[in-house]
Amino acid sequence: MGRGVRINTKNKINADALLENIAVQAQATQRNDMIRADALLDMEFEPLEFVVDGVIATGLTLLVAAPKIGKSWMALDLAYQVASGGKAFGAIPVQSRPVLYLALEDGPRRLNARMRNLGCQKTENLYFITRTSDIDADIDDFMQLHAKQHPLVIVDTLQKYRETKPASRSDSAYERDYAIVGGLQRRILEAEGSLLILHHDRKAGSGDFVESVSGTNGIAGSADTIITINRPRVSADAVLSVTSRDASEGEYAVRFDDGRWVLEGGNLEAAAQAVVQARVHARNGDRANDILDFVTQHPNGVRPYEVSETLGDISPKDASKYLRRLTERGLIANTARGVYAPVA
Known part of the structure; x- marks a missing residue:
């Protein structure tokens, strides 16, 4: 028969009594504001002002x-x-x-x-x-x-x-x-x-x-x-x-x-998004930002030729390259073949 750990019931009772006495004494002398976790969880507070x-x-x-x-x-x-x-x-x-x-x-x-x-x-x-x-x-x-x-x-x-x-x-x-x-x-x-x-x-x-x-x-x-x-x-x-x-x-x-x-x-919410957008712009070049802004203004999506026609000084082929790069970086979404839209 292996050795077990004996629990001295008398000592346990004495320890519980000691802890209770400490709590009573602390409360009586107002030395601290000790409170049990279950009592704390039962407390209700007014919403934060x-x-x-x-x-x-x-x-x-x-x-x-x-x-x-x-x-x-x-x-x-x-x-x-x-x-x-x-x-x-x-x-x-x-x-x-x-x-x-x-x-x-x-x-x-x-x-x-x-x-x-x-x-x-x-x-x-x-x-x-x-x-x-x-x-x-x-x-x-x-x-x-x-x-x-x-x-x-x-x-x-x-x-x-x-x-x-x-x-x-x-x-x-x-x-x-x-x-x-x-x-x-x-x-x-x-x-x-x-x-x-x-x-x-x-x-x-x-x-x-x-x-x-x-x-x-x-x-x-x-x-x-x-x-x-x-x-x-x-x-x-x-x-x-x-x-x-x-x-x-x-x-x-x-x-x-x-x-x-x-x-x-x-x-x-809009002000927080504006900070994110500004930091994205800071990492992009001017041309990429122009295209990103154009896509952002068209929630239904745009095609490369529309970017080319609107900006005027970029070919559909180059516009397509920029759109793919912005998609790879997660800044816009490729919602259909050749269609790019803002990220939801």
Whole structure:
């Protein structure tokens, strides 16, 4: 008879009693909020609140871009649209809520001029502070004043806020960044509000847009959502990249038009497709792009001679070569013999 593992029933009972006692003691002293998995799974929560559906969720959001790219214009228009219950990025309906804009790098004159440029109307839901001796108190007061209304606070910029926090010699740069941004994040979540912080990006480029956030990883690591704006200075076209703990990740084509940021295509899906299309174009030559655009405009399909007749300076034979290459790359589909159509 082989040896078995004996289970001491008395010891098992004692262990269960000990675990139960630990849980009771922790709850009694409020040392932690330990909860069993089955109890957690039985809990029901309200749907996640979004300031801007699919883009800005409740919590702390970093809006990151190079200086003078237009992020303050974006933040100001978002503040007005959210306060007035308008449309973010000219396309996404938003629910009205109280908004406090801490414009720490601007004054009333500039804000007035920009609001007039954006066509803003009077609204009682939007407030501004340009000078203050205690930003934390301003945020707390605003959150308490508008409790249960899920208010939004905008801080322009993070650097101005950091300047109010004295550095400790014992803290590393990472620890200081994490404490500053993490403290703001906890303050906002406890108040059931949202905070949008404007921040500069790194001067050096990065393949990962999250890595473009200036400062240590303590800043990016504390944020619930990170939004970056990538816009060449000579172009009105830009890409808005979003990553979040709660919202879906995505990249969306936007356009900076006389101070207002507008979503290409009128919705997030079309704006995301526009980014994909732009990158496809960047890999093609001019002639291939001309043909790709022509095919895209004809959902029922085209033949090589139609491409030749429309473009005028390419033979049907050469048009056929381009169409086959685009098909091989998966950019268009060969739906019938000699017929090419957009990919469904």
